[in-house]
Amino acid sequence: MKVFLLLLSVAALSCGQGPPAEPPGGQRCSGRNFEGRRCCTPEQPCGLGEGDCDGPLDGGVNDGHAGCQGELVCGSNNCKKFGLYFHEKDDCCDEPSSIPAVRPPPVIVPGAPLEPPTGQRCRGRNFNGRRCCTPEQPCGEGEGDCDGRGDGGLNDGDRGCRGALVCGSNNCAQFGAYYHEKDDCCEKPATVSAANPGPRQQSQGWGQWTQWGPCSAACGPGYKVRTRKCVGSKCGSAGFHSEDLQERICIAQDCNDVFN
Numbered sequence: 273m274k275v276f277l278l279l280l281s282v283a284a285l286s287c288g289q290g291p292p293a294e295p296p297g298g299q300r301c302s303g304r305n306f307e308g309r310r311c312c313t314p315e316q317p318c319g320l321g322e323g324d325c326d327g328p329l330d331g332g333v334n335d336g337h338a339g340c341q342g343e344l345v346c347g348s349n350n351c352k353k354f355g356l357y358f359h360e361k362d363d364c365c366d367e368p369s370s371i372p373a374v375r376p377p378p379v380i381v382p383g384a385p386l387e388p389p390t391g392q393r394c395r396g397r398n399f400n401g402r403r404c405c406t407p408e409q410p411c412g413e414g415e416g417d418c419d420g421r422g423d424g425g426l427n428d429g430d431r432g433c434r435g436a437l438v439c440g441s442n443n444c445a446q447f448g449a450y451y452h453e454k455d456d457c458c459e460k461p462a463t464v465s466a467a468n469p470g471p472r473q474q475s476q477g478w479g480q481w482t483q484w485g486p487c488s489a490a491c492g493p494g495y496k497v498r499t500r501k502c503v504g505s506k507c508g509s510a511g512f513h514s515e516d517l518q519e520r521i522c523i524a525q526d527c528n529d530v531f532n
Contacts, residue, residue, distance in 0.1 A: 301318050301323060302323075303358040309324050318364075321355070325340055327347070329347070334517060335514055340365035375488060375495065385450070388450050396417050397417055404418075405432035410433050415457060421439070489524045491527035493522070493524075497517060499516065500515070
């Protein structure tokens with residue numbers, strides 16, 4: 273019955289009726305506004321149009337596409353097309369064709385460094401995992417990832433940032449190109465358009481990192497990626513993740529080589 277209701281919702285979208293304002297009856301995972309983040313897990317994967325899943329496009333520790341049933345993939349900030357009741361940052365299980373085959377190159381803010389400054393404690397999920405900035409160890413301006421109210425669901429508000437600083441939303445690129453595109457950084461209140469803190473990122477039972485992969489770009493800025501798998505009984509924030517992913521910005525230098 274649940275699958276039938278989901279199919280009706282998708283059919284309504286194709287007929288131009290727009291996404292529903294309330295979850296269909298019987299839908300198990302309806303996003304962080306209802307069930308919190310990461311309702312879709314490898315143990316209880318979701319169907320088409322359900323979320324929130326924790327996929328590879330989120331970077332850092334994630335489930336890959338194992339939180340979705342069959343050949344479905346975990347999208348990125350894509351749930352609104354399935355229902356207006358989803359949070360804008362919810363990721364839903366979707367058709368494989370919804371993810372571009374070629375990832376667009378990174379957008380580098382002029383003047384933003386490619387590598388973290390020496391001694392910076394919190395440098396985003398590509399270095400320290402998600403939610404390095406916590407109420408117990410708050411961050412300074414330009415540090416992340418913090419878990420602010422812009423993420424919805426359970427969050428730290430602005431308590432992961434020092435003093436009067438606030439936790440922004442997907443705003444870290446202005447502070448450094450080494451950040452993931454979804455990292456949230458502490459910043460001054462003028463720059464930003466009830467919380468229960470969760471467990472901090474752990475590293476228990478992880479295997480070895482793979483070698484860095486090739487640069488995704490043949491010319492100009494791109495990404496290189498490495499991953500590691502969970503080989504123990506507990507990995508990630510609360511011991512339930514299976515894969516960790518890190519990215520680095522890379523700059524291909526052969527742009528003027530017209531003979532290759």
